[in-house]
Amino acid sequence: MAVKKPGGLAGVEAGVTAVSTVGKDGRGLTYRGYAIDDLAERGSFEETAFLLIRGKLPNVDELTDYRRKLDAASRLPETLKRILELLPADAHPMEVLQAGCVALGTLEPESPQRQAADIADRLIALTGPMLLHWHHFHRGEREGATGPPAKSAEPQQAVFTADTADGLPDGDGPDCPAAGEPPQEEAEDPTAVEAAGSRQPSSAGMPVPPDEDYTVAGHFLYLLHGRHAAIRARRVFDISLTLYAEHEFNASTFAARVTASTLSNFYSCIATGIGTLRGSLHGGANEAVMELIERFESPEEAAEATRARLARKQLIMGFGHRVYSVSDPRSDIIKKWSEMLSFWSKDGYLYPVSEAVERVMREEKNLFPNLDFYSATAYHFMGIPTAMFTPIFVIARLAGWTAHIMEQRENNRIIRPTAAYDGPDNLLWLELHARR
Numbered sequence: 001m002a003v004k005k006p007g008g009l010a011g012v013e014a015g016v017t018a019v020s021t022v023g024k025d026g027r028g029l030t031y032r033g034y035a036i037d038d039l040a041e042r043g044s045f046e047e048t049a050f051l052l053i054r055g056k057l058p059n060v061d062e063l064t065d066y067r068r069k070l071d072a073a074s075r076l077p078e079t080l081k082r083i084l085e086l087l088p089a090d091a092h093p094m095e096v097l098q099a100g101c102v103a104l105g106t107l108e109p110e111s112p113q114r115q116a117a118d119i120a121d122r123l124i125a126l127t128g129p130m131l132l133h134w135h136h137f138h139r140g141e142r143e144g145a146t147g148p149p150a151k152s153a154e155p156q157q158a159v160f161t162a163d164t165a166d167g168l169p170d171g172d173g174p175d176c177p178a179a180g181e182p183p184q185e186e187a188e189d190p191t192a193v194e195a196a197g198s199r200q201p202s203s204a205g206m207p208v209p210p211d212e213d214y215t216v217a218g219h220f221l222y223l224l225h226g227r228h229a230a231i232r233a234r235r236v237f238d239i240s241l242t243l244y245a246e247h248e249f250n251a252s253t254f255a256a257r258v259t260a261s262t263l264s265n266f267y268s269c270i271a272t273g274i275g276t277l278r279g280s281l282h283g284g285a286n287e288a289v290m291e292l293i294e295r296f297e298s299p300e301e302a303a304e305a306t307r308a309r310l311a312r313k314q315l316i317m318g319f320g321h322r323v324y325s326v327s328d329p330r331s332d333i334i335k336k337w338s339e340m341l342s343f344w345s346k347d348g349y350l351y352p353v354s355e356a357v358e359r360v361m362r363e364e365k366n367l368f369p370n371l372d373f374y375s376a377t378a379y380h381f382m383g384i385p386t387a388m389f390t391p392i393f394v395i396a397r398l399a400g401w402t403a404h405i406m407e408q409r410e411n412n413r414i415i416r417p418t419a420a421y422d423g424p425d426n427l428l429w430l431e432l433h434a435r436r
Ligand SMILES: CC(=O)SCCNC(=O)CCNC(=O)[C@H](O)C(C)(C)COP(=O)(O)OP(=O)(O)OC[C@H]1O[C@@H](n2cnc3c(N)ncnc32)[C@H](O)[C@@H]1OP(=O)(O)O
Pocket: 008, 010, 280, 281, 282, 283, 285, 314, 315, 316, 317, 318, 319, 320, 321, 322, 323, 365, 367, 370, 371, 372
């Protein structure tokens, strides 16, 4: 007898939300009524996070205050540093984040004085530093280094830092709007890079960030590379955070809402979200994409291997979607930026390889790339190690999870569906000694 494919709640309206929607025909995407294109291309991640968590876009003063608040919240407590240092070097980065989140919950518990929105801001600001503290601590341990990461220790592809942007002409791609960035040109001042590199490292060898206008994106890239990233890289990273910030009842958000519905605490809801996001059918797909495409050396090889995988009924990660019918609007945005980064970083083949996979998927399966597909190369071209792709998704999605946890709490009923039972019935009880 053929086994029936599980429904996976496809098409089931499992609740009501005012946070975001993909629209009735599964085409567009809006966060609290604002189109994703406007948010990503004209706004900044901090504006998006504020909108999702607080329900409205910030004005100039609110945005300035919000960035200052995040900046101040991005300092790791010493106890948390020590906890992160105790985690094994080969731990899964998503487990490091889960552990860090739960540990922070014991150090700074939710209370009437410290409520969901403030904890969310703290986690948005601290998740990158947590990950990178653990990363640099263990790399220092392995290599016997105590200073900021040496450039040679970074991934071998072009690291998109301020100096590698030197000489690249402006205007060779879409304009890089200055949203979320200080109104200055590329951070190409060699003294700025020098100053960053010569600062005293923290106890774990993680560089102390210099004073600059804080953005979550800029701060992450600075802590990763130990130097300012080029404005273009910061901007694309910022756009990717906005694209990843929210997506209605996706699996991790729904899981976080289920946890919230039991009246559990905020940190537990977030830890649930992180655990659910990790899987390769969800957030983990961006890493799986990179692992797949970097095996190919040419578009021809990629096309042939993709056809072969499909013939073996294997999934190609980064394609397909539960709620979009014709395309993922976020993919169109990140694809354009991935192409630009590919050009700027002088990538000779990875972007064409990705396009070859996309072509075959359209021809053979009529499937389109989702956000995870071109995000993988975009991050890769910024010199971000593959193992950090899904953790970056966490930084962004914290905003969406928080909006949903708060919404669930405002009008709560425990989420507890029914199950159709198809197990055995009326079995005869056998005493222990009579069982085989
Ligand atoms: C930001 C994000 O989290 S986006 C999602 C990231 N995840 C991925 O990219 C993983 C790859 N994609 C998938 O596994 C799926 O498309 C999901 C998980 C995203 C959606 O799953 P579902 O809605 O259950 O789609 P479902 O599995 O029913 O797919 C319909 C058909 O398309 C096929 N299909 C769907 N996605 C893919 C894919 N990536 N590669 C190959 N075939 C696929 C399925 O095998 C299925 O074929 P069948 O009808 O012959 O069995």
